[in-house]
Amino acid sequence: MNDEGRLWEVFTQSKQGAPHEHAGNVHAADAEMALQNARDVYSRRGEAVSIWVVPSDQIFATSPSDEGPFFDPSNNKAYRHPQFYSVPKGVRGI
Amino acid sequence: MTNILDKNIQNALFNYILGLGDDRLILGHRLSEWCGHAHILEEDIALGNIGLDLIGQASAYLSLAAEVENKNRTEDDLAYFRNEYEFKNFQLVEQPNIDFAYTIVRQFFFDVYEGIFLEELAKSKFEQMAGIAKKSIKENIYHTRHSRNWILRLGDGTEESHVKTQTAINDLWKFTGEIFSENENDNILINENFAPDLKPLKSKWNEIIKSVLNEATLEMPENIGFSSGSRSGIHTEHLGHLLAEMQIVARSFPGAKW
Numbered sequence: 001m002n003d004e005g006r007l008w009e010v011f012t013q014s015k016q017g018a019p020h021e022h023a024g025n026v027h028a029a030d031a032e033m034a035l036q037n038a039r040d041v042y043s044r045r046g047e048a049v050s051i052w053v054v055p056s057d058q059i060f061a062t063s064p065s066d067e068g069p070f071f072d073p074s075n076n077k078a079y080r081h082p083q084f085y086s087v088p089k090g091v092r093g094i
Numbered sequence: 095m096t097n098i099l100d101k102n103i104q105n106a107l108f109n110y111i112l113g114l115g116d117d118r119l120i121l122g123h124r125l126s127e128w129c130g131h132a133h134i135l136e137e138d139i140a141l142g143n144i145g146l147d148l149i150g151q152a153s154a155y156l157s158l159a160a161e162v163e164n165k166n167r168t169e170d171d172l173a174y175f176r177n178e179y180e181f182k183n184f185q186l187v188e189q190p191n192i193d194f195a196y197t198i199v200r201q202f203f204f205d206v207y208e209g210i211f212l213e214e215l216a217k218s219k220f221e222q223m224a225g226i227a228k229k230s231i232k233e234n235i236y237h238t239r240h241s242r243n244w245i246l247r248l249g250d251g252t253e254e255s256h257v258k259t260q261t262a263i264n265d266l267w268k269f270t271g272e273i274f275s276e277n278e279n280d281n282i283l284i285n286e287n288f289a290p291d292l293k294p295l296k297s298k299w300n301e302i303i304k305s306v307l308n309e310a311t312l313e314m315p316e317n318i319g320f321s322s323g324s325r326s327g328i329h330t331e332h333l334g335h336l337l338a339e340m341q342i343v344a345r346s347f348p349g350a351k352w
Contacts (some may be wrong), residue, residue, distance in 0.1 A: 003133075004133075004134045005134070026136050027134050027135075027136055028136065029247065030247075032243060033243060033247070036140065036239070036240060036243060037136035037137070037139075037140065040136065040139045040140040040143050041135075041136055041139055044139070044143050
């Protein structure tokens with residue numbers, strides 16, 4: 001933690017039912033202030049209906065060197081992809 | 095509505111709405127002075143944001159005041175072409191920023207007052223004024239949350255933040271008496287149910303301030319030597335400097351558009 005406070009990742013939901021999406025990050029001393037700052041930085045024109053803040057150091061992420069082992073193998077096996085079905089008419093959101 | 099009002103009431107209403115507009119214009123301008131100076135970007139945006147809300151409210155009150163006055167003046171005429179003694183804002187809101195603690199304490203005192211006041215003003219028989227009050231309630235809840243959160247953290251934070259906040263409270267306390275005072279002008283409107291009676295509201299304000307200061311480990315000062323007179327144009331030395339800066343562009347280039 002430095003003078004600017006802890007770093008928090010901000011997730012905003014644009015409408016009810018929609019997923020919370022990563023918007024960016026803010027500095028704040030605690031969770032309540034992080035929510036307040038997130039509201040001012042990412043939703044002051046009414047862009048969100050809900051906000052999550054998560055301490056940045058609590059997020060565990062893959063590193064660039066994981067790219068090969070983590071993500072490559074899934075691309076070269078056609079049977080992993082459900083591409084042999086035709087999607088019925090009227091099904092949306094896929 | 096305004097052209098069927100009795101002359102006395104019309105005049106009282108004009109002065110009253112002008113006061114409401116001036117409070118928010120001057121406080122909004124004070125907050126705008128933080129632009130680019132806050133300790134973190136996030137707070138810079140928050141203060142600017144609250145300032146803009148207040149200036150938006152000021153704009154609504156001042157255009158209504160101009161309409162009530164009915165002398166062909168606009169909200170801009172009222173904001174930029176009146177002198178210090180014609181401004182009716184509380185002395186509290188013209189006090190300089192000095193440091194972050196002063197800014198937050200000034201804001202907290204005003205926000206709590208505003209929360210209690212708006213609820214009553216929203217019941218005014220003068221519908222246009224009640225309408226502006228209703229619209230500002232949500233904004234005020236957010237502003238109060240911001241200033242209250244900071245009071246708690248500054249008071250119960252480090253020794254330095256505690257001392258600075260207590261100093262600001264002690265220095266600004268003398269300006270909190272007049273926000274619940276009533277003059278002749280107010281009484282005319284209270285009788286007509288146009289303006290709320292402020293006397294019963296003071297104790298509510300005291301209670302909220304006391305409980306938050308207690309929680310923040312801060313002391314409530316004693317009630318001695320309140321300063322007053324702002325609604326009749328009596329101000330501290332700080333307002334003139336603020337107006338000089340706020341009005342210079344409009345006065346140097348009258349009628350300019352951008």
